[in-house]
Structure formats: C-alpha cells, structure tokens
Amino acid sequence: MKIYVANELKKLDVDISRKLFSIAKENKISFYPSPLQAKITKYLIENNKREVYQKELEEVFEVRKATISGVLFTMEKNEVIKRVASENDARQKKIVLTKKSKKIYEEVKETFKKLDEEITKNISEEELNNFLSTIEKIRKNIKCNEGGIKTVW
Numbered sequence: 001m002k003i004y005v006a007n008e009l010k011k012l013d014v015d016i017s018r019k020l021f022s023i024a025k026e027n028k029i030s031f032y033p034s035p036l037q038a039k040i041t042k043y044l045i046e047n048n049k050r051e052v053y054q055k056e057l058e059e060v061f062e063v064r065k066a067t068i069s070g071v072l073f074t075m076e077k078n079e080v081i082k083r084v085a086s087e088n089d090a091r092q093k094k095i096v097l098t099k100k101s102k103k104i105y106e107e108v109k110e111t112f113k114k115l116d117e118e119i120t121k122n123i124s125e126e127e128l129n130n131f132l133s134t135i136e137k138i139r140k141n142i143k144c145n146e147g148g149i150k151t152v153w
Contacts, residue, residue: 005138016119023114029107033080036061036071038108041080044097045105051086051094080104 017035024032033041039061044052058068072095075081080101083093120128 009138016115019118020111020115023111023118024107027107027111027114029111032111033075033104033108034071036063036067037075037080038105040071040075041097041101041105041108044081044095045102048097051088053086053092053094057095075101 021032040057043057043060054065054068054072057063057072058065061068063071072081072083076083079098082096082098084096086092086094123131
C-alpha cells in the first residue's frame with residue numbers, strides 16, 4: 001500500500017491540533033485562538049511600534065482578503081483586537097491589540113512551548129534537523145508547483 005506524504009502530514013496536523021487544545025485545556029485557558037489568530041497576535045506584538053493594516057496581514061500570511069477579514073472580525077468580536085482610524089490615512093483602519101490579547105499571547109506562547117517539548121522528546125538534534133530540512137523542501141516544492149499540481153492520488 002502506497003503511503004502518501006500529504007495524507008501523513010494532514011494526520012500529523014490533526015494530531016498536533018488535538019494535543020495543543022489538550023494542553024490548553026489542562027492549563028485552563030478560557031479562550032484559545034485559532035492558529036491564524038495566534039500568528040496575527042504574535043505579528044502585531046512584534047510590530048507594535050508601527051501601524052499594521054489588513055492588507056499587510058493578507059500578504060504576510062498569504063491568505064485571501066475574505067479569510068483575513070473573517071479572522072479579524074472574530075478577533076474583534078472576542079475583544080482581542082480593535083480597528084482604529086489611522087493617524088496617517090483616515091480611509092484606513094489600523095489593527096491594534098487590546099490588553100486582553102497580551103494575556104492570551106502569553107498563555108498561547110507557554111502552550112506552544114509545552115507542545116514543542118512534548119512532540120520533540122526522544123528525537124535527536126540530527127533527526128530534528130533532517131525533519132525540518134525535509135519540511136522546507138516540501139514547502140518549496142509546493143510553492144514551485146502552485147497551480148500546477150494535477151492530482152495527489
């Protein structure tokens with residue numbers, strides 16, 4: 001029976017998500033953001049000295065306008081971000097983190113640290129480096145073939 005790498009990666013992704021939510025539940029985290037929400041929060045924290053707009057997030061995370069719009073709407077509804085009129089351009093709204101988001105970020109960061117420790121135990125540095133190198137090659141293959149992949153079966 002042929003093993004498809006894409007299927008194995010998808011199963012691994014599901015397993016990682018389950019483990020992540022399990023750790024979050026153990027730590028009694030009341031609100032756990034989606035992976036994209038967590039990435040956006042981290043990006044906004046790292047870029048807090050300047051104005052960040054929705055368009056930039058679309059480009060940085062390589063997602064469609066509708067996707068980022070929906071995610072930002074949910075984050076705003078959960079009081080993780082606010083959209084505030086830009087000081088430089090009144091037509092645009094910059095995305096600003098709330099106090100609540102900083103607490104969430106710290107909880108998520110700690111959860112990811114625990115997750116990383118658990119999923120890499122019993123794996124040598126050499127094995128981990130080989131795995132990361134292989135993952136990078138797969139990502140490059142996907143990017144080189146975007147729009148050109150005919151089938152995975």
